[in-house]
Amino acid sequence: MNSLIVPMELVDSMFxxxxxxxxxxxxxxxxxxxxxxxxxxxxxRIQLDSSYGKPPVNTVHKFYQLLSASPHIAxxxxxxxxxxxxxDRDAKIPWVLSRLSNLRSLKIxxxxxxxxxxxxxxxxxxxxxAMTRVxxxxxxxxxxxxxxxxxxxxxxxxTVLTDLALFQILPRTPVPVDMxxxxxxxxxxxxxxxxxxxxxxxxxxxxxxxxxIDASELRHLAVHTYSWWDNKSLxxxxxxxxLESLSFAPASPLCEF
Numbered sequence: 065m066n067s068l069i070v071p072m073e074l075v076d077s078m079f080x081x082x083x084x085x086x087x088x089x090x091x092x093x094x095x096x097x098x099x100x101x102x103x104x105x106x107x108x109r110i111q112l113d114s115s116y117g118k119p120p121v122n123t124v125h126k127f128y129q130l131l132s133a134s135p136h137i138a139x140x141x142x143x144x145x146x147x148x149x150x151x152d153r154d155a156k157i158p159w160v161l162s163r164l165s166n167l168r169s170l171k172i173x174x175x176x177x178x179x180x181x182x183x184x185x186x187x188x189x190x191x192x193x194a195m196t197r198v199x200x201x202x203x204x205x206x207x208x209x210x211x212x213x214x215x216x217x218x219x220x221x222x223t224v225l226t227d228l229a230l231f232q233i234l235p236r237t238p239v240p241v242d243m244x245x246x247x248x249x250x251x252x253x254x255x256x257x258x259x260x261x262x263x264x265x266x267x268x269x270x271x272x273x274x275x276x277i278d279a280s281e282l283r284h285l286a287v288h289t290y291s292w293w294d295n296k297s298l299x300x301x302x303x304x305x306x307l308e309s310l311s312f313a314p315a316s317p318l319c320e321f
Contacts, residue, residue, distance in 0.1 A: 107140040113147040114154055115175075128156040131163055143169035146191070148206075150182040158190035169200035177234075179207045195219040202229040211237040212268040216276065220252070227256040235265055253278045257301075260288040260315055270297035279304060286311035 116123045131138055141164045146157070172191060174180075180188070195201055196219055208215050212235045219225060254277055259266060266289045273279065274297060282304050302310070 109143040138163040145171040171202040174205040196222040200227040204231040229258040231260040256284040258286040288315040
């Protein structure tokens with residue numbers, strides 16, 4: 065009996081519909097070609113957390129061990145979510161990040177209102193380097209000792225960033241009125257901007273973004289806060305002619321610091 069030859073285009077479309085690791089693993093044992101397709105999708109999105117799930121598992125160490133044994137897997141990773149904790153002293157995070165050469169999306173999430181400056185310097189440096197080389201960046205549940213200018217300066221040198229999301233970011237210092245020009249950027253052209261911030265942080269963020277980042281090609285804008293309708297800076301963004309979608313809604317009380 066002749067074996068059935070499935071066109072690789074069809075195989076590719078099939079794998080696009082699979083999301084669960086179990087389904088991908090099952091397909092990976094069919095044949096060598098399917099194994100390559102499954103492996104690429106299985107590791108396209110990963111989460112790095114020193115205490116993930118119940119019972120807690122250190123996924124940073126597990127992925128470090130995996131990359132040490134199979135370095136080629138690093139090339140499959142397109143999106144990484146990193147949960148940072150103030151007491152983390154895991155030197156493996158910088159090592160792992162340095163191997164992810166094809167990274168397209170970086171999500172950094174604080175666990176328990178983490179103060180950015182409390183994160184060990186080597187981990188912060190690795191995260192800040194990664195911020196400048198991804199098109200999509202999300203910062204979530206982080207407290208910064210400085211102002212919004214300081215936060216934006218972390219990725220101001222990026223030349224590839226197009227999608228920016230800031231959720232529950234709390235700068236402890238307001239931006240001085242005479243310093244609203246923002247950090248100098250080399251080539252950030254945002255196409256998507258999503259903000260879930262307290263009103264005062266939103267005002268500073270919009271002022272600094274408008275002054276320092278090219279938003280002339282912005283297509284998607286989402287704002288969640290408590291006073292967006294009174295914000296003149298937001299009105300300036302609404303005048304951008306390339307906008308294709310707008311989303312405005314009050315932030316959930318559960319999201320407020």
